[in-house]
Amino acid sequence: MTEKSIIFFDIDGTLLDHDKKLPLTAKEAIFSLKDLGHEVAIATGRAPFMFADLREELEIDTFVSYNGQYVVLNGQVLYKNPLDQEALHSLTELALKNDHPIVFMDHEDMKANVAHHDYIVESMESLKIAQFPSHDPLYHEDRDIYQSLLFLQDQEETIYEEEYKQFDFIRWHPLSIDVIPAGGSKAIGIDKITTELGIHKGNQYAFGDGLNDIEMLRQITNSVAMGNAHPSAKQAAAFVTSSVDEDGILQGLKKVGLLK
Structure with missing residues (x-):
């Protein structure tokens, strides 16, 4: 097992605010994580082609898309689970x-x-x-x-x-x-990545806000729900941060001790 951490971020309502904009504090926080040597990944219900620009802006090439059905690690397809x-x-x-x-x-x-x-x-x-x-x-x-x-x-x-x-x-x-x-979720996709990288559960983090984040937030030990999250997502998470448009990403990373 490696000792480095990996942090998964949902997109809509988590990385992006209600106007689909990426707050500057969130962008800076992600690059701070990378500078500290952490792995940063995306976990979303979106299709890969729906957030290519965001991946480029944040220099992220590891992601869970389609709520766990299409998983890419370091630019290479790791797992696929198509519909019947x-x-x-x-x-x-x-x-x-x-x-x-x-x-x-x-x-x-x-x-x-x-x-x-x-x-x-x-x-x-x-x-x-x-x-x-x-x-x-x-x-x-x-x-x-x-x-x-x-x-x-x-x-x-x-x-x-x-x-x-x-x-x-x-x-x-x-x-x-x-x-x-049936049974597909972001949690399964995340498990494929963390297993491949050999990252211990204690070094896994996830941020989300929606109903499709619940399994992920329950599975990840250090899970964070946004302040604007659905009540069920907040209940599933270990921590709750401020809303996406109130520096929620930065404040959440401070709350779990990844940033100061």
């Missing part, structure tokens, strides 16, 4: 009948099964990213899809949860949920 193709095909057919559009996502791109839908527009615009899914209803056939986005209102996912036990459904927007392999 047969079940995804069935879910897509049911969703189409219910007027619930789907976006299929692999490691390079994302495609929608409908040409236009207001739910897709509103949800994707909230991410404030350059990419927008184009139309390709057959994109999920004969390729690995690591996550899908299902667009529907709150509680409408119940029919899918009951029918498709191969998947977990995690809401990230009032009009959209993530569809990932």
Whole structure:
């Protein structure tokens, strides 16, 4: 086991504020960690192509994406866990009948099964990213899809949860949920990295704020929930820091003793 530490950061609501901006104190804190010899990584529900600019800005090449389904260590793919193709095909057919559009996502791109839908527009615009899914209803056939986005209102996912036990459904927007392999989580992706690097649990840290961070925050001994976090995320974490727009990253790193 190595004695160096590794710190995993969620993106939305953790590294990025509500305007999808990276606070200067957070950026400076990350480079301070690197200067001290620590490993810094990202753990997000986003696709790799959705945060390439952020990785470049922070000089990070280790990440857990798609809530643990596509993991990269030092620029090399370490772990892949795609959705069950047969079940995804069935879910897509049911969703189409219910007027619930789907976006299929692999490691390079994302495609929608409908040409236009207001739910897709509103949800994707909230991410404030350059990419927008184009139309390709057959994109999920004969390729690995690591996550899908299902667009529907709150509680409408119940029919899918009951029918498709191969998947977990995690809401990230009032009009959209993530569809990932059952049992998949950021925690599993993180474990792949920490095992490969030989980093002891006592030297593992994680920062998050959302429902998709709960398993990660429970697993990591030194876990930190942002002040703006969902109540369930705060309950799962060992520590709670201030909100993302109140220097939450810097204050949290001080709280766990990584920075002074």
